[in-house]
Amino acid sequence: xxxxxxxxxxxxxxxxxxxSILLFxxxxxxxxxxxxxxxPDDATPEQRAELRESLGLDEPVTVRYLAFLRRILEGxxxxxxATGRPVTEEFLTRFPATFELSVTAxxxxxxxxxxxxxxxxxxxxxxLDFMAVGGSLLGICTPVFFLAFILKVVLAEQLGWFPSAFxxxxxxxxxxxxxxxxxxxxxxxxxDVVWDGLLHLxxxxxxxxxxxxxxxxxxxxxxxxxxVGEDYVRTANAKGLHRNTVRTRHVLRNALLPVVTSxxxxxxxxFSGAVLTESVFAFPGIGSFIYEATxxxxxxxxxxxxxLIATMYVIINLLVDISYSLLDPRVRAQ
Amino acid sequence: MSSSTPLLAVDELSxxxxxxxxxxxxxxxxxxxxxxxxxxxGLVGESGCGKSVTSLAxxxxxxxxxxxxxGSAVMRLPEDRVDLLTLPQRRMRDLRGSQLAMIFQDPLSxxxxxxxxxxxxxxxxxxxxxxxxxxxxREAADLLDRVGIPDPKRRLREYPHQLSGGMRQRALIxxxxxxxxxxxxxxxxxxxLDVTIQAQILELLRDLVTEEGTALLMITHDLGVVAGLCxxxxxxxxxRAVETAPRTPLFSDPTHPYTVGLLSSIPRLxxxxxxxxxxxxxxxxxxxxxxxxxxFAPRCDHYTMECLQGPPELVAVxxxxxxxxxxxxxxxxxxxxxxxxxxxxxxxPVRHADVADQPVTESPAVAGGDEEEAQG
Numbered sequence: 001x002x003x004x005x006x007x008x009x010x011x012x013x014x015x016x017x018x019x020s021i022l023l024f025x026x027x028x029x030x031x032x033x034x035x036x037x038x039x040p041d042d043a044t045p046e047q048r049a050e051l052r053e054s055l056g057l058d059e060p061v062t063v064r065y066l067a068f069l070r071r072i073l074e075g076x077x078x079x080x081x082a083t084g085r086p087v088t089e090e091f092l093t094r095f096p097a098t099f100e101l102s103v104t105a106x107x108x109x110x111x112x113x114x115x116x117x118x119x120x121x122x123x124x125x126x127x128l129d130f131m132a133v134g135g136s137l138l139g140i141c142t143p144v145f146f147l148a149f150i151l152k153v154v155l156a157e158q159l160g161w162f163p164s165a166f167x168x169x170x171x172x173x174x175x176x177x178x179x180x181x182x183x184x185x186x187x188x189x190x191x192d193v194v195w196d197g198l199l200h201l202x203x204x205x206x207x208x209x210x211x212x213x214x215x216x217x218x219x220x221x222x223x224x225x226x227x228v229g230e231d232y233v234r235t236a237n238a239k240g241l242h243r244n245t246v247r248t249r250h251v252l253r254n255a256l257l258p259v260v261t262s263x264x265x266x267x268x269x270x271f272s273g274a275v276l277t278e279s280v281f282a283f284p285g286i287g288s289f290i291y292e293a294t295x296x297x298x299x300x301x302x303x304x305x306x307x308l309i310a311t312m313y314v315i316i317n318l319l320v321d322i323s324y325s326l327l328d329p330r331v332r333a334q
Numbered sequence: 335m336s337s338s339t340p341l342l343a344v345d346e347l348s349x350x351x352x353x354x355x356x357x358x359x360x361x362x363x364x365x366x367x368x369x370x371x372x373x374x375x376g377l378v379g380e381s382g383c384g385k386s387v388t389s390l391a392x393x394x395x396x397x398x399x400x401x402x403x404x405g406s407a408v409m410r411l412p413e414d415r416v417d418l419l420t421l422p423q424r425r426m427r428d429l430r431g432s433q434l435a436m437i438f439q440d441p442l443s444x445x446x447x448x449x450x451x452x453x454x455x456x457x458x459x460x461x462x463x464x465x466x467x468x469x470x471x472r473e474a475a476d477l478l479d480r481v482g483i484p485d486p487k488r489r490l491r492e493y494p495h496q497l498s499g500g501m502r503q504r505a506l507i508x509x510x511x512x513x514x515x516x517x518x519x520x521x522x523x524x525x526x527l528d529v530t531i532q533a534q535i536l537e538l539l540r541d542l543v544t545e546e547g548t549a550l551l552m553i554t555h556d557l558g559v560v561a562g563l564c565x566x567x568x569x570x571x572x573x574r575a576v577e578t579a580p581r582t583p584l585f586s587d588p589t590h591p592y593t594v595g596l597l598s599s600i601p602r603l604x605x606x607x608x609x610x611x612x613x614x615x616x617x618x619x620x621x622x623x624x625x626x627x628x629x630f631a632p633r634c635d636h637y638t639m640e641c642l643q644g645p646p647e648l649v650a651v652x653x654x655x656x657x658x659x660x661x662x663x664x665x666x667x668x669x670x671x672x673x674x675x676x677x678x679x680x681x682x683p684v685r686h687a688d689v690a691d692q693p694v695t696e697s698p699a700v701a702g703g704d705e706e707e708a709q710g
């Protein structure tokens with residue numbers, strides 16, 4: 001088991017190395033470098049060249065790549081051209097909010113999606129199945145920002161059941177330990193903060209959960225339908241085991257294997273999906289920051305963001321592989 | 335039929351699947367047989383003749399919807415008698431695994447790949463015998479040991495993919511015998527195994543039947559298995575029994591043309607090199623419905639217009655008494671005591687003189703599986 005994890009960790013090196021090269025090439029090839037974004041439109045070519053030199057953009061490619069790589073490894077993602085503060089610092093203050101939102105969305109998607117998909121499979125062909133399958137189709141088809149917008153207008157602004165913006169109600173004091181509102185609130189015992197934070201997470205969480213929820217429902221349903229026809233489920237029934245034992249130990253446990261994989265992939269996608277949701281709910285995460293960075297061609301920020309997303313993806317996939325090998329002994333053996 | 339009541343009496347069992355939009359399928363069409371303690375009863379026939387569906391119907395493992403089951407299957411329990419076909423699912427769950435057990439065809443796919451073997455054995459001990467913890471573990475190790483799995487304690491912690499094919503089938507048998515069931519159904523238990531392992535598994539089953547007095551229903555298409563293991567044999571064709579007999583008369587004096595065809599299509603080790611096999615013409619798709627006549631008629635070398643006058647009855651073999659006495663003494667005596675009579679469902683049975691020139695003598699194989707050696 002330990003060897004499996006170490007081997008998987010070593011596999012990260014070429015993955016991330018390749019990614020850094022792609023990223024670097026991408027940055028070199030983009031039209032309209034920062035000298036266009038930072039200087040007024042009527043700047044002279046001499047002024048642009050001067051800025052390129054001061055940013056180190058006139059060095060040979062290999063030199064710049066190695067410098068780029070070294071800075072990344074040192075945790076230095078450069079300085080935001082827009083705010084003038086280090087990108088790492090900007091991310092560290094915003095990332096916890098995005099992380100919290102993404103985890104909330106995934107928890108909603110799994111907690112609702114797996115039981116719903118299971119029930120849809122058990123009651124195949126009934127109204128419940130029809131609604132689950134149809135609803136998930138709708139969930140996949142609805143753009144996240146549209147759903148977020150509808151939720152905000154109806155549930156927050158018209159009905160007033162939920163707050164419509166930010167992570168916490170203005171003026172609510174909280175002790176900041178890690179930047180994670182719910183976790184910090186639970187650790188310090190500030191239950192009013194926890195409740196307020198949950199209310200603020202509810203709508204963006206649901207909006208962001210819609211696509212993974214839809215995928216998980218369909219995935220679970222299809223997987224359960226496949227597994228109930230397996231010979232070992234028939235064996236379990238032939239042994240006279242209680243219906244619930246058959247369902248949990250023999251059906252669900254096997255049916256969840258492909259779902260675990262998809263949860264990993266979906267979680268990675270969530271971080272990028274959070275950009276839109278956050279901008280609708282003025283959620284102070286990384287999303288709205290990135291949105292502005294694309295407007296101003298703030299390359300250090302964009303580079304850092306891509307690197308962050310990619311690293312998250314890789315780490316999540318590592319976690320998926322590890323959990324998969326815990327769930328499926330056949331993977332471990334290879 | 336018999337003076338003492340049999341352990342399990344299956345009478346006119348029928349299973350009809352609703353066709354989705356098309357015609358319904360009569361997979362089993364009035365099959366009757368009995369199981370007795372300590373005896374092995376064979377259900378023999380080619381693919382699609384209703385063997386496996388019969389076993390699933392008896393186990394109550396057919397799907398809930400889209401299936402109609404008819405007839406009766408009365409089982410004698412210590413306290414009362416129950417009809418397995420009408421018993422509510424909840425009571426069937428109590429019987430399955432404890433009184434009725436089943437061994438399946440493909441041991442790898444029949445074992446849960448993500449649950450250790452030990453857990454798959456102890457879960458049945460816990461369910462029916464209330465054993466748990468270390469007591470259950472010890473009993474599970476004993477069971478694996480009994481079915482011939484070496485180093486059982488280590489095997490309990492392993493997963494199905496870590497075991498060989500023969501080990502897996504032994505593990506499945508261990509689960510089947512865990513609660514000393516009175517009736518055991520084996521559905522082609524050796525099909526997925528190689529020949530030497532086949533022989534070992536058959537020997538194991540034979541020993542379990544002899545030691546425990548279990549009644550074993552052996553479902554197979556392999557006449558070598560039948561010859562080596564079964565006391566009474568039912569030959570099925572298109573969902574009906576076409577010939578039923580104890581082992582010796584069936585092999586020495588088969589009367590139904592289908593049985594004769596099955597026996598003569600077995601490759602023989604002593605046949606001259608290059609001699610072609612004698613297969614049965616056509617395929618199972620060439621059947622006619624039993625309601626119109628003998629379903630086998632289109633493939634039969636002996637059929638006359640009489641065969642198409644309606645469904646033939648299952649009748650005693652005319653000269654059976656005389657011929658049966660000519661068989662080997664032991665098996666015949668046992669057969670006349672508790673076993674099946676020699677009956678067939680044919681208006682133009684093959685007479686013994688006709689089969690004399692067929693390459694059929696006594697049991698074609700004693701240890702079971704010899705034919706496969708010739709094939710492979």
